Amino acid sequence: MSEYTANVKLNTTKKGLIVRLIKDGTVIDHIPPGKGIKIAELLNLFNQDSVVIIGQNLESTKYGKKDIIKVENRFLKSEEYNKISLIAPYATINIIKNYEIVEKKKVVIPDVLEDVALCNNANCISNKEPVPSKLYVISKEPLIVMCHYCGYEFSGENIRLKT
Amino acid sequence: MKGETLKDTIETVANYVDLIVLRHPYDGAARWAADVTTNRMKRGHKKVPIINGGDGKNEHPTQAMLDLYSIKKTQKRIDGLDIAIVGDLKYGRTVHSLAYALALYDCRIRFVAPEILQIPEHIEAYLKRRNVKYTKHSKIEEVISDVDIIYMTRIQKERFPDENEYNKVRGIFKLNRSMLSKAKTTMRVLHPLPRVDEISVDVDEDIRAYYFEQAGNGIPVRMALLSLILGGEENE
Structure with missing residues (x-):
């Protein structure tokens, strides 16, 4: 029995009370502290009817502190995994069905970011005309990307995601 | 300037010519133009190569x-x-x-x-x-x-x-x-x-x-480039 299932009735973790559990939906775990809201905005979670729960600065055995997002009746598309990976490279995505974790995935930074993030060169054609952005990931740690069109190379810290 | 996108310009001009030399104010314009002609080729049209004649402050x-x-x-x-x-x-x-x-x-x-x-x-x-x-x-x-x-x-x-x-x-x-x-x-x-x-x-x-x-020197070099791309024959 998973930790998640074990806590369904008690609605607690080993560390104590947590916010309510969801029946069906997605839990995005291991988000760097302070980035939860950004990811929720990016996934457009605030503009829907489903329950969205964001936990900030929760204790994490692995990373010290973390944010967590729970969203009911919402499952992520592959391009959304890519977006999350750029902000939270160690995030885990848990798919919940009937209070059970039925699937657990780690996000992976893809080799190519197609129409996910913007080139940081303001004069790039992809920022001037309706052109799908395309960035090659030339290093994952630290994250460094290069624009397919203008060749501009920049750090992932400065990456701006398409909304 | 009628506000036409580069994509539309390339899609149009590609019907008239065998090769396009593009000089454009935006960085990466030539690469985008090449993507446009490549996609056009996938739709069954002839190949129209792009030569970058200078794109913004990027390359020449x-x-x-x-x-x-x-x-x-x-x-x-x-x-x-x-x-x-x-x-x-x-x-x-x-x-x-x-x-x-x-x-x-x-x-x-x-x-x-x-x-x-x-x-x-x-x-x-x-x-x-x-x-x-x-x-x-x-x-x-x-x-x-x-x-x-x-x-x-x-x-x-x-x-x-x-x-x-x-x-x-x-x-x-x-x-x-x-x-x-x-x-x-x-x-x-x-x-x-x-x-x-x-x-x-x-x-x-x-x-x-x-x-x-x-x-x-730009003349022989660019002649050679055009010849290579368009399949010209080598002279003795």
Whole structure:
């Protein structure tokens, strides 16, 4: 029995009370502290009817502190995994069905970011005309990307995601 | 200017021609145009290659080809040379393409520019990855006696987002004939042209001035490129 299932009735973790559990939906775990809201905005979670729960600065055995997002009746598309990976490279995505974790995935930074993030060169054609952005990931740690069109190379810290 | 997108222009012109040479104000425009013609090919149309004739402040690859040709023609080699690139290294697209091209050879590059116009970080990162030998300088005098080529460039007013920034650096580098007295006699001065005041006219009379001949080299180099792309036959 998973930790998640074990806590369904008690609605607690080993560390104590947590916010309510969801029946069906997605839990995005291991988000760097302070980035939860950004990811929720990016996934457009605030503009829907489903329950969205964001936990900030929760204790994490692995990373010290973390944010967590729970969203009911919402499952992520592959391009959304890519977006999350750029902000939270160690995030885990848990798919919940009937209070059970039925699937657990780690996000992976893809080799190519197609129409996910913007080139940081303001004069790039992809920022001037309706052109799908395309960035090659030339290093994952630290994250460094290069624009397919203008060749501009920049750090992932400065990456701006398409909304 | 009717507000047409580059995609629409390429989709239209590709019906008329066998090849497109594109000069465009936005960085990466040529790559996008090539993507457009590639997608067009996938729809069953004929192949229409794109030659980048200069995209914004990004690149000018055919200029780099004629620059390499000019270097080889005057120095009989490229490997082992010491090459200074002077002026607007930040916005100068010919400089960017030349730096990428020289990275394919075993030569030493000296980037001479004020700090705000130095070679862009992403090109420097590329050179580092390829273990290219390069140094950065702020004065021509620091390098003139050592180099085999001085590649002068114009400070391009039109590329500066802020005119005050331009005024801080305009006229900062000026190569004159007396400075050449310290240079090797075999050294050659190159410039992608047009020049404004970065090379004094008195340099034109010096044996080391090669920029006008360099411009002439653009003809055979671009003829060769067109021939290669369009499948011309090699003459004896």
